[in-house]
Amino acid sequence: MTEALADFTLHRPESLESLAILRRAVPEARLIAGGTDLLPNLRRGLVDAPALIDLTALPDFAEIEPLAQGALRLGAGLRLADLARAPELAGPRQAVAEAARGVAGPAHRNAATLGGNLCQDTRCLYYNQSDWWRAANGYCLKYRGDTCHVAPQGKRCRAAFASDLAAPLIALGAEVALAGPVGERRLPLADLYRDDGADHLALAPGEVLIAVHLPPFAGLSAYEKARQRRAIDFPIAGVGAALARVTGGWRLSLAVTGTDSRPVAIAGIDDALDLPLSDDMLARIDKAVQKQVTPMRSTMISSHYRRLAASALARRLAQRLAEQARDAR
Amino acid sequence: MNAPARTATRAAGTRTPLVDGIEKVTGRARFTADLAGDAAVARILRSPVAHGVIRRIDTTAAEALPGVLAVVTGADCAHPFGVLPIAMNEYPMARDRVRYRGEPVAAVAAVDAATAARALKAIELQIDPLPAYFTATEARAPDAVLLHDDKPGNVEREVHHVFGDPDAGLAEADLVRTATFTCAEINHAQMEPHAAVAEWVPGREELIFHSVTQVPFYTHKHLARCLEMDPAKIRLVKPFVGGGFGSRTETLNFEIIAGLLARRTGGRVALVLSREETLISHRGRPETEVTLALGMRADGRLTACKAEVVMRGGAYAGYGIVTILYAGALLHGLYDLPNIRYDGYRVYANLPPCGAMRGHGTVDVRHAFETLVDRMAHELDLDPFTVRRANLLEAPLFTPNGLMVNSYGLPDCLDRVEAASGWKERRGKLGPGRGLGMACSHYVSGAAKPVHWTGEPHAVVALRLDFDGAVTALTGAPEIGQGSSTMVAISVADTLGIDVGRVRVVCGDSATVPKDNGAYSSRITFMVGNAAIGAARNLRTELAQAAAAKLEADPADIDCAGEVFSVRGSAQSQLTWAEVVAAALAVDGPITVKGSFTTPEKAQGGGHRGGAVGSTMGFSYAAQVVEATVDVDLGRITVDRVWVALDCGFAINPLAVEGQIEGSVWMGMGQALMEETRYAEGLPLHASLLEYRVPTIADSPPIEVHIVESVDPLGPFGAKEAGEGALSGFPPALAAAVADAIGLDMDALPLSPDRVLEALVAKRRAAQRAKRREDA
């Protein structure tokens, strides 16, 4: 018999309308999709949830839908195992499939969803521990306590957001569709996140992520994550990269996950790059990443390493995509 | 030669699936936690404080909760337990003082898990903190508070051994090098979390106890001691056990606690620990610092070795004294090296106690030794194989510290992996970032002197033969996945000339089997194997007499092969197994015989203090080559392939020998690449299988195994151990491969990406500085 979970009621709405009714009726209910992030946290006593709302019976929730001009709508309920082998993600947008393939282990990916991946909790060595452990440590700023053990001087929680999918999706310019009490809205995915480990999602009360929209894209993309083991492990730094032709050259978009409390869209790379990328340009990319990510001591591996790994991956992916683009011409 | 020729009808030497394997692949195998059924649920309250004096434990509120069946605290057991009779300083629950975060202070049994959890919360615990020490250096500081009043300086044991003349040896050398290696603490992380199911039988006042133990006999004794019971009133059962690797080689606190709770409730209690608690129970390999000086001649001949070893042992004694002695003793026995100085310090700290782990005592020291040898070979422009060959032993011999070596297959091991890996052709030609490295290692086949000295034989096996014609082998040797029951079945079957399937092995129930010291120090094959052969010979004698009477022949001329008895030299007179069994039983009914094994005095080590540790009947020897690729951007190492050869004397079951070698090499890989514990002020940051990183299949290379058979004169069929010897060769072979690949020498384990990258950055900076200096 494992440690008993705290009591809760499980609801399973079959339409957005009944979901909306439920959310009004039980505002403190938590959403659950695959449960591969929420249930480990529930087992460790990290979640107060008198009720859970299972999203997996919602209609059109797990569909991939091609839209006009090559845009794509990915339902938030898509399983990562399905994303990993979706033909729609085999070409220019393969970074998304690569990221999905790299999440956790195969059994998790059979359960885990896109929405759950993007809305997963932030992580920290001082947070993802048992209740005994956290109590012995005086809890922490993220949950029940008042100090961040990673940055005790600071005023906010520095837990890291480690969704693999967020990085390539941001690099590909994704938007999210949110359904809430006042209807649907669209938001750039990057804006879904806030730089606060204890409150990292910009979802309004009662809002649900229902889909991800990818704009038309004809370039190249890739995702690579640094981690200690080649499976199971979360990214200690993950980089999504997209390279596309624009007037006057090529545009490189980079986004980094696993280092900060939110995914970091790397800014300041020239709008129109020349290929092949010069050593000088690669060095600038490396510098930009090193400057813009701020990993803290929230993982077993050093924060310094995570910064170096993020920049090394960015440089490498940029170079690789540039070479592929040249070969394709 | 005592090794049987490999023939189709001989059981010994034949690849044999495990006799208890079917249960494992069908899900019928019952492990301890699977026996919980409707038992009460037990939980442990653990200290949140690393070091402190217990002021108050109030359990009244917890006891008053509906559904709570029993609450126990340190007050309920006044007997310490531990490994060596001279070093028992641990109580199942802390009594006056807590010494590490996570140490049990109380425990409850309740009708369900939720009630048990509530009860733990209701226990009031007040501890006044003392200064706590999390490194060996802090603990050894002159003004440090003592963890144990009888251990000044917080040093559990100091060892100073000198053999030969190390200073003269170093003076003779052409090259002397010194280096300090730091090896992180690691844990066994066996896949089965700890568990015990204890049942009190009221009226008879008996305890039926199921546990995950590797040492049922020791646990039996400690339960009797701590519960003040007549051992005859305890029945100790070891169900299927999900791996051990040393984590269960000593009685653990949760076992005693389960016994106490069962008695208090007067019923069945299941205490199943979480993974976090299992990691806190620890007993793993300590954080170890090895400072090593080696002298080498220009031809690669080693002249002397000086080693200083400091181990951070955690809060209690456990196996600590044995570990620090092993570390020095096993500097001997691998190479011909007469001049050795060893200074060892086992230090207490406010952390979970360390203990025995696969390759007990030798791994970190062997890593330092082989790595330094590799570097010196490089400096002298010698091939690492050449250096090893320059230092070989010649068996039989006794080492300077009195260890007996009767068989020595290392030369063959070297030849095999050198050829298989294409070392000569491929080394240095693999391209950028890729390299080959090699190292050697060895391990004991059972401690020749057990920690609990009783004067009894080291191993006893009993055989029963009854009307059904089945041979039942009764052995206390705990089968924990290593294949010991299968080894017993093969040894018996081979000696009797019958099918392995006719032998039924019963192990791990004190009600039926003879006592056995347990599964540690790779003792079972050598000791229990010999005892099994002895028992089977005794049975064979009785059967031969019965057959001889029927065939009117001399018992000495009776052979049995393929379950057919015959008279040597005569093709006609034959009897079936059933016929002979019937005839033998007619003499005096069902037959019970036994065989035993005792180590000879001369195997029991040197006469110096601590000289028994390391002593053994024979060493396994191993050489391995590792091929690795280093990603210099990420500091990440890929192990591409391993070639390993191990001299196990004789492979009684080559299938299991391969499995043991693969598993041990791979476990060495985990330590070399990624495994480490880490604490925040004594709280384990690694307390899960996400943060304690056991390699996945995606991280694991193909391992090509070569079995070398030196046929030990005293081993069963010539066999020695096979499950530990290759482990300690992996980390140094990998370090050598990394040095070969990118010219980087690393002094720390594991070779995790952050350590590698930081070392690379430091090296680049140093090179730039040197260049600047040159330019200027």
Place this chain on the structure above:
Amino acid sequence: MTRILRLTLNGRARADAVADNLLLIDYLRDAARLTSVKQGCDGGECGACLVLVDGSPRPACITLAAQCEGAKVETLEGLSGPGGALSPLQRAFHERLGAQCGFCTPGMVVSATALLRKTKRPDEGAIRAALEGNLCRCTGYVKIIDAVQTAAAEMAADQTAEAAG
């Protein structure tokens, strides 16, 4: 809250009263007494508890029993052939020593079963990919890969024989 959970467990329909907060692993081990489903970690980290839910491996320790309403659930106990005969995978794990202590074995065989149902002759890379979430501490995985390859080859040979016969 409590509800009636209806599902097919190892080929048999069942209905049990379960609490909403009951984990699938506890339902299988405690209510259905299918103890091959092992708890190796504190949630989602080791693969010892894997079971097939509608044919796909799932970690039972981080799945709610109630989420399996109407599902087909299979554990190692249900993977043997008619009359309890060993499946080719079970036999290969036994004969090739894919199981040492046997604690990871249920999860391993579950993952490998899902793989071989989809892919007839997986290459080594595919086997590694399918088993990458299953930790084993005994074998170094060498003989586990061998066991899966052996079973796959045997199943392919059987099918060829069937087709020919």
